[in-house]
Amino acid sequence: MAVVEALAQVAALLADRTRAAFCSALLDGRAWTATELARHAGVAPSTASEHLTRLVEGGLLAEHRQGRHRYVSLAGPHVAELLESMTAFAGPGEKPRTLRAASASEALARGRTCYDHLAGQLAIALKTGLLELGVLTADLAVTRHGLVWLGELGFEPSKRQVSRACLDWTERVPHVAGAAGAHLCGEFLRRGWVRRIGTSRAVVLTSRGEHGWRDLGLLG
Amino acid sequence: MAVVEALAQVAALLADRTRAAFCSALLDGRAWTATELARHAGVAPSTASEHLTRLVEGGLLAEHRQGRHRYVSLAGPHVAELLESMTAFAGPGEKPRTLRAASASEALARGRTCYDHLAGQLAIALKTGLLELGVLTADLAVTRHGLVWLGELGFEPSKRQVSRACLDWTERVPHVAGAAGAHLCGEFLRRGWVRRIGTSRAVVLTSRGEHGWRDLGLLG
DNA sequence: GGGACGGTTCGGCGCTGACCGAATCGTCGC
């Protein structure tokens, strides 16, 4: 019964609109200040402060104080995976109403970061390429050959699970998370192959990136 | 922002102690009547009825009316996976207080069903055996050889994902879910190799089952 | 030092929702 209690508690943390908005914003993998989140969610700073305290105590967020700022971020990849799987379950939802909202959600569907890896159509394209190259199996496990291939891109195995399926909530099929997904995303950003759009989670494949992917055999 | 709304709504469904208890009970994969669940959770039948309606409308449960009974069950494997991943996140929780609770939770830790597949120490033993036989890779994907092996046990691939890692909330490591996990569990129950303890989710490996597992090379 | 600003604490308001009991409906079995 203690387990039930714990389940209800973690669910309660996300059951509030404002806290859910905080977590959703933090899915971009970066650290936000308390005020930024308050403005983002449209609540008073005092309200945001209390919510953040609860989320940190609940283990969903990590905080890190610096001078007069309180930076918060997701407590780890496991939190991101939990959030994505819940969002995927919650489903596509209804269509956006305004033109502004429509173009924003379209950009997100095209490509975005999901904590530390890629998501959206871009991630599915990447997965397809990796499948064709024989880096991944159909169940998204990395093959022996795949490990060599990843190694050439600077990947080094750690104690973290190499590959992990993460259900994409816009495409409704799994994309690649785990250590490999995180490494690829980081490498693409570092090389300028993938670039963030403004300050949002949305990303695009640059023309340099398209070139790079083609050279690696990921496209076509 | 519609996505945030949906996330909060599905979380709110599980944020209540009673509803969480319902879902947790239904993780045994069977259908329960409304009254059974009410008694199980210690609430009035009227209260249970309202909760069930909300859970069904939210897509978490499926109902199926028969005469004067209302049977409910989890809406599918995706719900079970969501519940297990949330429970795994919520963590081991504190120790049980009473002797009765302790022995019950010990039985659950030893072996249980998780919707349609095995969980607990028994599932980890199974996973270890499957790894040694080369049926699975370290990332829990089924190998080509594994498909043949499973086929000899009557497994036929469908459109459902063959293998899927499901985080075990007592053992804190992944066990095997997906179509393969479900088939093995069903087959073991059918053969009498694994038996339910009373009416709970807990299961044990029978002596016949131990024999069978040894013959298959799963033990030792 | 003094002002600006990020963050927190506290008191109070208002709404949501979880719960029960009583009444009612439908089904089953005698």
Add this chain to the structure above:
DNA sequence: GCGACGATTCGGTCAGCGCCGAACCGTCCC
């Protein structure tokens, strides 16, 4: 038909919590 029983509806109560504004604390910068 009649009683038993599972399930539902409805009205009413009560606790919990999300929100804000005001006051306050620390840090930064001039």
